Amino acid sequence: MELQTFRNTVAGQEVESASGRWLASANPFTGQDWSRIPRCDSEDVERAVMAAHSAFVSGDWPRMTATARGKLLRRLADLIERDAAKLAALEVRDNGKLHAEMLGQVKYLPEYYHYFGGLADKVEGSVLPSDKPDMFTYTKHEPLGVVVCITPWNSPLLLLTWKLAAALAAGNTVVIKPSEFTSASTLAFAGLFREAGFPDGVVNTVTGYGHEIGDALVQHPKVAKIAFTGGDATGARVYAGAAKSLKHVALELGGKSPNIIFEDAVLDDAVKGAISGIFAASGQTCIAGSRLLVQRSVYDEVTSRVVAFASTARMGDPMQPDTQVGPITTTAQREKVLDYIRIARDEGARCVLGGKVPEDPSLAEGWFVEPTIFADVSNDMRIAREEVFGPVLSIIPFEDEADAIRIANDTIYGLAAGVWTQDMRRAITMADALQAGTVWVNTYRAVSFLAPFGGYKQSGIGRENGQEAIHEFMQTKCVWLSLSRGVPNPFVLR
Incomplete structure (x- = not known):
C-alpha cells in the first residue's frame, strides 16, 4: 500500500526534511503503516525557527494590529469548521481514539480561535499612580517572540490549540513539534494558515523524533518560550534545557487524578x-x-x-x-x-x-x-x-x-x-x-476555552485557556515619561 505523504510547513511553503528522510506512521487499529512524515534534524529546526523569527521581527505580522490578528484567527476558525471531518479522520487513523471523540474535539476547536480572536485586542495596560512628581508611568503587554509548541499523541489538535490560539492572539510566531506518532493532522492543519491569510512564517512545523530535534528546539537562542504537553520525565528535561538560557516555559504534564x-x-x-x-x-x-x-x-x-x-x-x-x-x-x-x-x-x-x-x-x-x-x-x-x-x-x-x-x-x-x-x-x-x-x-472530563487548565505540583507550570492564557504568552513593559524640564542629581536613584 502506498503511504500518504505529509510535509512540513516552513515560511508558508510545504517542505520535506533537509536530509530527505521519512518516518512511517501506523494505524493503531490495523497495526499497518498508512502515512509518512519528514524525519527532521537540527538543520530543519534552524530553518523553521529562523522563519518564525523573521516573521516576528519584520514583514506584516509585527505591524499588524491586535484587531487584525483577531480577524485572522476567526477566519481560521471558519476553515477548521469546514475541514473538521477530514481532520478528525486523520487523527483517528493516527492515534486510534474514537471517531466520535475526535470529531467532537475538532468541531469544538473553532470556539477557541473565535474566543482568542476576540480577546486579542482586549489586553490592556494600565496608567500607574506615581509617588514621583512630574512623572507619567504606564504599562503595556507585548509578545514574547518565537514560541515552540510541543504536543503529545493523544489529542494532537486540541492540545495544540490550547497553546496556539493564545500564542497567536498575543502576537507571537510559532514552531510546532507534534508527536512523531501522530503528526498527520497537525501537518494538514498547518496548511490552513496561509489560506486564512496569516503571513508566511507565523506558523511553522517540524516533525521527527524528540531525541533528534528536541534539544535543538528547546535550546535555540531565537526561541523565547517552550509550551509543552507530555509526560513528567520529558517535561523535566524540557524544563532543564530551557533553563540554560532562561526561556519561558509552560508545562502540562502527567496526572494520577x-x-x-x-x-x-x-x-x-x-x-x-x-x-x-x-x-x-x-x-x-x-x-x-x-x-x-x-x-x-x-x-x-x-x-x-x-x-x-x-x-x-x-x-x-x-x-x-x-x-x-x-x-x-x-x-x-x-x-x-x-x-x-x-x-x-x-x-x-x-x-x-x-x-x-x-x-x-x-x-x-x-x-x-x-x-x-x-x-x-x-x-x-x-x-x-x-x-x-x-x-x-x-x-x-x-x-x-x-x-x-x-x-x-x-x-x-x-x-x-x-x-x-x-x-x-x-x-x-x-x-x-x-x-x-x-x-x-458531579461530572468529569469537562473542558472549555473559557476555563483555565493546568496542574499543581509535578503536573505542570502555567495555565492554558481562559483569559489567563494570553498573558502566559506576553511580557509586561513599564514606561516612565518625565514631564520635568530639569534633570535632578544624576548620581542618585530617582
Whole structure:
C-alpha cells in the first residue's frame, strides 16, 4: 500500500526534511503503516525557527494590529469548521481514539480561535499612580517572540490549540513539534494558515523524533518560550534545557487524578463518571480519573456496578459509531500498560476485570488492552502512584472526608480531581482541600476555552485557556515619561 505523504510547513511553503528522510506512521487499529512524515534534524529546526523569527521581527505580522490578528484567527476558525471531518479522520487513523471523540474535539476547536480572536485586542495596560512628581508611568503587554509548541499523541489538535490560539492572539510566531506518532493532522492543519491569510512564517512545523530535534528546539537562542504537553520525565528535561538560557516555559504534564465517590452520591451518575474518567479515550488522557476513591460504606456496591458497566464496553474499530474503547496508540505504550497490570498483580491488587490483551480475533491486529479494574488497592502501590496512561482503574476505599483528602493529595501530581456528592458543604470544602488545578463536582472530563487548565505540583507550570492564557504568552513593559524640564542629581536613584 502506498503511504500518504505529509510535509512540513516552513515560511508558508510545504517542505520535506533537509536530509530527505521519512518516518512511517501506523494505524493503531490495523497495526499497518498508512502515512509518512519528514524525519527532521537540527538543520530543519534552524530553518523553521529562523522563519518564525523573521516573521516576528519584520514583514506584516509585527505591524499588524491586535484587531487584525483577531480577524485572522476567526477566519481560521471558519476553515477548521469546514475541514473538521477530514481532520478528525486523520487523527483517528493516527492515534486510534474514537471517531466520535475526535470529531467532537475538532468541531469544538473553532470556539477557541473565535474566543482568542476576540480577546486579542482586549489586553490592556494600565496608567500607574506615581509617588514621583512630574512623572507619567504606564504599562503595556507585548509578545514574547518565537514560541515552540510541543504536543503529545493523544489529542494532537486540541492540545495544540490550547497553546496556539493564545500564542497567536498575543502576537507571537510559532514552531510546532507534534508527536512523531501522530503528526498527520497537525501537518494538514498547518496548511490552513496561509489560506486564512496569516503571513508566511507565523506558523511553522517540524516533525521527527524528540531525541533528534528536541534539544535543538528547546535550546535555540531565537526561541523565547517552550509550551509543552507530555509526560513528567520529558517535561523535566524540557524544563532543564530551557533553563540554560532562561526561556519561558509552560508545562502540562502527567496526572494520577482521584475520582472520589461519597456514600450520598447519586450512584448511577457516579458510576458513569468513573467509567468516563478512565475508559474514555482508553485511559490515554492526562486527566484520567485512574484512582477511584470510594467511601467504604458503598465500596462493594460501587465496585460491582463499575465492573458490570465496564464489562459491557465494546472494543473495536474506532471509526465505527458503536465502538466505545479503541486501541492503545503505540506498541510501546501498550507494553507499558501491560507491564503495570503485571506489577499490580504482583503487589497484591485484586484484578476484577480485564487485565490482558483481548482474545477476539477481530481485534488481533490492533494494539488493544481490555478495560481493566483492580480492587482493594492501597495508595502506596505503584499502580496507584505512577501514571499508567491506559484503561486501568484502581479502586481505593476511604472512611470519611479527612481520609479521602489524605489519600487524594498523597501524590506527586495535581492535575485534576472529581467529587461525587449531593452535600453542597462537602462539595465546596473538598474542592478547597484538593490539591489539583481542576476539580469537577458531579461530572468529569469537562473542558472549555473559557476555563483555565493546568496542574499543581509535578503536573505542570502555567495555565492554558481562559483569559489567563494570553498573558502566559506576553511580557509586561513599564514606561516612565518625565514631564520635568530639569534633570535632578544624576548620581542618585530617582
